[in-house]
Amino acid sequence: MKAVTWQGAGKMRVDNVPDPIIINPRDSIIKITTTCICGSDLHMYDGYIPTVRRGDIMGHEFMGTVVETGAGVTNLRVGDRVVVPFNIACGNCYYCKNEMWSLCDNSNPNAAAAEEMYGFSPAGLFGYTHLFGGYAGGQAEYVRVPFSDVGCFKLSEAITDEQAVMLADIFPTGYMAAENGDIRPGHIVAIWGCGPVAQFAIRSAYMLGAERVIAIDRFEDRLQMARDGGAETLNYEAVDVLDALKEMTGGRGPDSVIDAVGMEAHGADLDFWYDRVAQATRMETGRPVALRQAIEACRKGGTVSIPGVYGGFVDKLPIGAAFNKGLTFKMGQTHVHHYIPILMERVERGEIDPAFVITHRVPLTKAPEMYKTFRDKKDGCIKVVLKPDAAA
Amino acid sequence: MYQPQTRASLQPTMSKINIGQPERVLSLVGGAALTGFALFRWSAASIPALAAGLLLVSRAMRGKSSLYRAMGRNTAVKTNPRRVSVPHQQGIHVARAITIDRPASDLYQFWRDPVNLPQVINFIESVQFTGSNRAHWTIKLPGGMKSEFDVEVYTDVPNEVISWRSLPESQIQNAGSIRFRPAPGNRGTEVHLTLEFIPPGGPLGKAAMKMFDDVPGQYISQYLREFKQIMETGEKATTEGQTSGREKEVQR
Numbered sequence: 333m334k335a336v337t338w339q340g341a342g343k344m345r346v347d348n349v350p351d352p353i354i355i356n357p358r359d360s361i362i363k364i365t366t367t368c369i370c371g372s373d374l375h376m377y378d379g380y381i382p383t384v385r386r387g388d389i390m391g392h393e394f395m396g397t398v399v400e401t402g403a404g405v406t407n408l409r410v411g412d413r414v415v416v417p418f419n420i421a422c423g424n425c426y427y428c429k430n431e432m433w434s435l436c437d438n439s440n441p442n443a444a445a446a447e448e449m450y451g452f453s454p455a456g457l458f459g460y461t462h463l464f465g466g467y468a469g470g471q472a473e474y475v476r477v478p479f480s481d482v483g484c485f486k487l488s489e490a491i492t493d494e495q496a497v498m499l500a501d502i503f504p505t506g507y508m509a510a511e512n513g514d515i516r517p518g519h520i521v522a523i524w525g526c527g528p529v530a531q532f533a534i535r536s537a538y539m540l541g542a543e544r545v546i547a548i549d550r551f552e553d554r555l556q557m558a559r560d561g562g563a564e565t566l567n568y569e570a571v572d573v574l575d576a577l578k579e580m581t582g583g584r585g586p587d588s589v590i591d592a593v594g595m596e597a598h599g600a601d602l603d604f605w606y607d608r609v610a611q612a613t614r615m616e617t618g619r620p621v622a623l624r625q626a627i628e629a630c631r632k633g634g635t636v637s638i639p640g641v642y643g644g645f646v647d648k649l650p651i652g653a654a655f656n657k658g659l660t661f662k663m664g665q666t667h668v669h670h671y672i673p674i675l676m677e678r679v680e681r682g683e684i685d686p687a688f689v690i691t692h693r694v695p696l697t698k699a700p701e702m703y704k705t706f707r708d709k710k711d712g713c714i715k716v717v718l719k720p721d722a723a724a
Numbered sequence: 725m726y727q728p729q730t731r732a733s734l735q736p737t738m739s740k741i742n743i744g745q746p747e748r749v750l751s752l753v754g755g756a757a758l759t760g761f762a763l764f765r766w767s768a769a770s771i772p773a774l775a776a777g778l779l780l781v782s783r784a785m786r787g788k789s790s791l792y793r794a795m796g797r798n799t800a801v802k803t804n805p806r807r808v809s810v811p812h813q814q815g816i817h818v819a820r821a822i823t824i825d826r827p828a829s830d831l832y833q834f835w836r837d838p839v840n841l842p843q844v845i846n847f848i849e850s851v852q853f854t855g856s857n858r859a860h861w862t863i864k865l866p867g868g869m870k871s872e873f874d875v876e877v878y879t880d881v882p883n884e885v886i887s888w889r890s891l892p893e894s895q896i897q898n899a900g901s902i903r904f905r906p907a908p909g910n911r912g913t914e915v916h917l918t919l920e921f922i923p924p925g926g927p928l929g930k931a932a933m934k935m936f937d938d939v940p941g942q943y944i945s946q947y948l949r950e951f952k953q954i955m956e957t958g959e960k961a962t963t964e965g966q967t968s969g970r971e972k973e974v975q976r
Contacts, residue, residue, distance in 0.1 A: 337969030347969040355966065356959040387970035404958065422957040426825055426911055438953045441961045444946060456961065468966050476966060479957070 334720065335389045335472035336699045341379025344390065344700040352468060352476035357404030360480035362416065366493040367394035367470050369699065369716040370418075370501055371527050372641045374707050375595060376461065380617065381643050383445070383462040391471030392418035392458040393500040395493060398484065399474070405481045414484040415496040416477055417504075417668030420456040420467060423482035427455075434665035439479065440465045449644075454665060471699055473720045485672045490680045494717060498532075498686035499679075502715075504671035506532025506592075509639035510540050512662035513588030517541045522577055522586035522629060523563070524622035526554035528689050528715045529639050530592035534561040535684060537588075546580060548573055550598070553712040557689070569600050577629045585631030594640025597621035603648070610647055617644030627654050638663035689715045695722040741787040748784045755780025809889040809897045815922040816930075818940045822948040825912035826955045828883040828904040834955065835886060835902055844951045847943075859888075863896075865924070871895045897922045917948055 335349045352361055370393050375381045395415040398408050408414070421428050421436035428436050436455035440446055446453035446463050456478075459469015468476065477483050487496050506529045513521055521537045523530050526549035537545050538561075547558035548566045555565040566576050577586060595618030598604060607619035623638065627650050630636055636659050654661070678684055691714045694702055702716045743751070758777030762770040783789050810817075824831060834840050838851035838859060849862040849870065857877040865871055873894035879887035879901070887901035898921035907914045919940070923929040953960050 333967075335967075335969060345969070349969045350967045352967045353965065355962060355964070358957070358959060385970070387968045389967070389969060420961075422953075422961075424825065424956040425952075426823075429825070438957050439961050441963055443949055444942060447945075465961070466963050468963070468968060478961065 333473035334696055335468075336391060336696065336718075337386075338376060338384050338388045338390055339386055342377065344377065344703050346697050346699060347387075349389065349472075352474050354400060354402045355476065356478060357402045358479050358481055359402040360398055360405055360408055360477050360484060361400040362394070362396045362414065362470075362475050362477055362480075362484070363399045364394045364396040364470055364473060364475060364720050366396070366497045367391050367472075367696070367718045367720065368497055368500075368502075369393075369471070369702060369706055369718065371529065371706075372460070372594070374703070375641060375643070377703050377707060378596065380595060380611070381461055383466075385462060385466070388459065388462075388466065389468040389472055390459045391469035392460055393497055393502070394458075394470030394475060395487070395496045395500060396475075398480075401480070407481050408484055408486075412484070413487045413496075415487060415499050415672065416458075416470070416475075416480075416484055417672065418458055418460075418501045419665060419668055420458065420465065420478050420483060421669055422479050423669075428482070428669075431667055431670045433667040433669040435667075442466060457665075471696065471718060473696070482669065485676070487676075488680060491676065492687065494687040494690060495679055495685065497717065498689065499668075499672050499675055501666065501668065502528045502689070503532045503675050503686045504668045505529050505639050505666040506534075507536040507539075507671055507675060508666045509533040509590050509592060509637050510536035510542075512635070512637035512639075513537065513590055514635040514637075514660065514662070515540045515542045515588055518543050519587040520544045520546065520581050520584075521588045521590065522546045522548065522626070523558075523590040523592055524548050524597075524626050525591070525593035525640065526551070526558045526565070527592060530590070531557055531561060531689050531714070532686070533590055533592055533639065534558055534563045538562055539678070539683070542588075546577065546586065550600075551709055554709075554714060557714060560688075573625060574629055581631070585629055586634065587631055588635045588637060589626035589630045590637045591620075591623045591626050591640045593622035594638075595619060595642050595646075597623070597640075599625070607647065616647040618642045618646040620646040620649060624648070624650055627659065630657065630659055632657045633659070635660045635662065639666070690717050692716045694718060696720040743783060743787050743789050748787055751780045751784035755782075755784060809892075809894070809899045810920045810922055815897070815920050816940055817918070817920040818944050819916065819918040820941060820944045820948055821914060821916045822945075822952050823907045823911055823914050824952045824955050828906065828913045831904055831913055831915060831951075831955060832883045832886070834951075836880075843954065845947050858891075871924075873898075896924055915948060915951070917944055919944060 333351050334346055337345050337347045339345045376384050398410055398412040401408050419434045420439040421433040422438040425437035434455050439456040440453045442462055442465055443453035456465030456467055458467050510533050515537055519542050521542045523533050526547050534545050534547055545563040547563040548568055549555050550567055550569045558565050566573055597619050599621035604621050607621055610616045611619050691712055696718045699718055705711055706713045706716050755777045758773055762773040841851050842848045847864050849864050852860045854860050859875050861875055862872045874891045875888045877888045879885055885903045889899035890897050900919040903916040904913050950960050
């Protein structure tokens, strides 16, 4: 089969690799019909995340049809149309049973390495480094889904492929970001970044009762998409974000702040260049430019929600501001298994069409060049959908 | 100042005696002879001989040796090598714990069935029961070598604890126990696994083991993790045998 493989920083390649096979009784094999490039894939593309190996198959946002099931899978049939969460979870452990699926105890075969790094191991992930299990990903024609009896969600006719694939990661991630912001009626929410996750966070914040949402970025096409979702926008290259937010919120500051940027943030201030150097010299693994500003901007007693990905250490986190303003922090990988049924219902009821975020549709074979376009934010690129069965 | 004579305060005083009775008698006789010899046949060697003699007498009377303490040696506490497979404070000792969301009875039954152990502990090739509380273990050693030994299960409290130790003629002296106790908040069962063994290869083997002293712990953690995976999910999480784009697999 064809698959997108990592060949080093800045190098993705479409290779012919062996088809996946059933290894464990609860596995299934899915023929992928639609898959995506995620903003978090860019962290590996740019070489900022260790434990990626040459030849690893990328991709953790995909959907398709079941073509084979393991002996232990009784609730799926060949031909079922399904979407698969980006995290792999067993459904049996304490964390899965308590809806904290991304913290599954049992799905990371390299848990020992993750324990060295984090103290305890989170769930395994598709196509996202060996620290998270080294599972082959879904930017391919086929994929092996472990624990498929709890990791495949059947789709109704009412949901299109392009809508469904947004349920694998970014819609749930944006929604959990808004939920983590502890939004109450009358609240003003500020969101750093206007990438795909932020676009869903904007719309989710309104679903959860936000009064106003303010979105911050520097790319006009992304800011426009945010405005289409009902947000007011700030271009951080044109205005002083902290002053503007204070003024827009009557001097109080936003009630919830959401860092939908993560470890490769850009900024207009001096600290951005400090972080660029520190990250390039491996003094820190993330540039928390957006996070620092979000902490500073947040009102007293407000909530900081972090859906943006961080992998290791960051420098100069303003913990004093966070402490003395009594902030609450909520963060983490998305508990996708928990959110898919909730959000699938909203899509089926027509409350939202999650395909709005897609700007590029290309055959899988075009993936390497699309990584570059997406990374460089060229050509108005916000969300790339890859079609394995389309002719190149 | 009044100090209550509790068990705890008595303990350290008693434990300072680290020379056994036979050795104390020998020390006294040798020390007295050396002292007498030095005093009655005065020569250049008399001063060191006198010092050594008096030291021996003193350690015999007090039963304490600071040298032994520094060496961690103790001849006062009896260890019976026929009953203890790994003597106190010798060998490698590893203890790890994990919480498994299953009742203790399920975990105990899995562990009590010798067929199951090689699934969890990959250095065990086979375990065969040879009596009500005896088992014959075959284990895999690095470099394709094998070792076999007999083990007696000396504690077996259903759903609580299983303890075992190797029999005296074993090549690798080892002992271990697995304990089960309920985890708070309905979170299943805490499993505590302890293993101790004398590494093969004598002092050299022990020194080699010390260099990699977190390795046994990492193995034990992995066994517990896989035990948990099997008990909670019915399978071991793995990527072994999955496809990839690494050189040997790519078809051009």
